[in-house]
Amino acid sequence: MERNELLVVGSMAYDDIETAETSGERLLGGSASHFSLAASLAGAVPSIVAVVGDDFAQADLDLLAALPADVDGVVRAPGKTFRWGGRYSKDFLARETLFTELGVFESFSPELSTAQLNSEIVFLANIHPALQREVLNSIASPRFTAMDTMNLWIDITRDDLIDVISRVDLLFINDEEARQLTGENSLVAAGKAILGLGPAHCMLKKGEHGVLLFSGGAVYPFPSFPVEKIVDPTGAGDSFAGGVMGRLACEGCCDTPALRRALLTGTVMGSFAVEGLGVAGLRHRRQLDVRKREEMLRDLLTAPDAD
C-alpha cells in the first residue's frame, strides 16, 4: 500500500438522531464512515471493509469514494443496511438508544482484498472481537494496529476482547469502558492496567474533557477543543480515531512522539464532528480548515513565557 493508506474495518449505517434542538433520519453513519471522513481530512486514504444492504444509496458510496477512499471492500449484501436510532438529553450527557436493526451487519464477515491483506496501518473499529481477531490474523505484516471497542463486548465476550486487545499496538477506549474493563476507578490506573494487557499505547477518551494518552512510560493529558455549541456527538470518537490514524499513516511513523502529534489532529476532527448532525460537521471541511484549527489549538495550549 501507499504510505498514506490505511485499512479500516467497521460498520456503515443509517442513523436516526434526535437532540433537544434538531433531528435527522437515515443519516449516513457507522464507525467506518465517520472514521474515513476524518482520516481523509487528515490526508490519508482509507481503504474500507464494511457491508451495506441493497437499500444503501449509491450517492453515499460515491461520497466516500470521492474523499478519496477505496470503497471496493464495501460489500453490498441482500437485506437492509444497519440502522440505529438514538436520542440525546439536552446536556448531551445521556443517550438513549431508540432502536438497533442490525440488518446485513448481523452476518458481517470481513473479506479483504490482496492489497488489503498487505496493509501496514490497520484500524479495527468497534465490531465483535472475534471478527477483529480474524482480520488481524489475516494481515500479512502489519506495521501498526489499533482498535476500538464498546461496553457490550466487555459484558458478553470479555475473554475474546482481552485476547484481541493483547494483539494490537493501540487501544482506543472511553472512560466508562476503561473503568468497566479494568475495575479501576482512577483513569490513570485504568490506562496503566490496559497497557498491562499487552498494547504499547492506549488513548483513553473522556468526551468533551479530552484524552489521556498512555505511551512510552508516561501519561499525556490532552484537552478537547472548546466547542461552544455541540450539535450532535454521534461519531465523535470514531472521528477522533480517524484523525489520529490518518495522521500516523501520513507521517509514516507510529512512535510516542508521532502519537502525541496525532492527538492534535484527532482532537480537531472530534471537534468538527460534534458541530454538525451525522457526518455534516466533517464532510464540508477541507484540509486547510484542519491545519487552521490545529494551529489554533496548539496556540491555545502553549502559554507564552514571562518576560
Add this chain to the structure above:
Amino acid sequence: MERNELLVVGSMAYDDIETAETSGERLLGGSASHFSLAASLAGAVPSIVAVVGDDFAQADLDLLAALPADVDGVVRAPGKTFRWGGRYSKDFLARETLFTELGVFESFSPELSTAQLNSEIVFLANIHPALQREVLNSIASPRFTAMDTMNLWIDITRDDLIDVISRVDLLFINDEEARQLTGENSLVAAGKAILGLGPAHCMLKKGEHGVLLFSGGAVYPFPSFPVEKIVDPTGAGDSFAGGVMGRLACEGCCDTPALRRALLTGTVMGSFAVEGLGVAGLRHRRQLDVRKREEMLRDLLTAPDAD
C-alpha cells in the same frame, strides 16, 4: 504591600473526612488554609483574614505563620471553630456532607488592618457575597481581585452574588455552579455568559478534567495533571486558586499571558492537594517540588515537532 504579598479572606476550619480507603478527624481545613499553603508554595506571602474559635490549636496557626504567612488578621473569637464533615463515594464523584457546624464563622465579619486595606492582589474565598463585597469596597486601590463562590449563594442570594461578580477581575467557579448560575449547558457558553456579568477573566474548574480559562477574547483549555491515586479531593479548588493567585502575585502581572502561565502553577497545586488527606498533600512540599512538577506538566503538554 510587598510585590509577592496577597490578601485572602476566607474560612479556617477543622474537617472530618471519610473516603473509601482512609479517614481523619479535626484536620486543618477551610478555604483560607488550603489557599494559603498553595499560594506560599507558589512563592507568595498570603495575608490571611479569617476567624477561629478558642479551640483552634496554636500549632496550626504556627504552621501557617511559618509558611510564611501573615496570620495577624486571624481573629480568635469565643466559641468553636467552623467544623465540617464529609464522606466521598469510592470514585470521588459524589460527596455527602455529614455535618456543618458554623461556630464562630457564623458571625464572621472580616476586619482588615491598614496594611491589608492597601492590598494590591486580593482573593475572596467562598464566603457570603455581601461580606465579599464589603471587603472589596474597603480596599483602597486593588490592582487585581478574584473570588470563588458556591452553589448555596447562587440559590439563596443570587443578586448579591451577581453584584460582587461584576466587581472582580477574575471569577473561579466550578462546572456545575457555572451551569447553575448561567442556565447554559455548554461550558463554553457558560463561561462567556459569566464574562458578560462583568469580570475580565473566568477560570471554570472541571475537577479532574482540568480548567477552561476565559480571557482576552479566547477560551484556553487546560488539562489536569494525571494523578494515579486520589487520596482526598477536599480543598483542591482552593489549592488551585492559591497556586494561580500566588503565581500572579509573584509575577506582579495579571494579564492574559500571566493568567495562562498561572494555570500551570494552579494545576500543579491542585494535583498535590488531592494526593494527601486534608492539607497533607501540600504541607510537606517545597518550591523545588513545584518547579519539577510544573516542568513535567509543561513537557507532557508540548508534543515534539516531526522531523
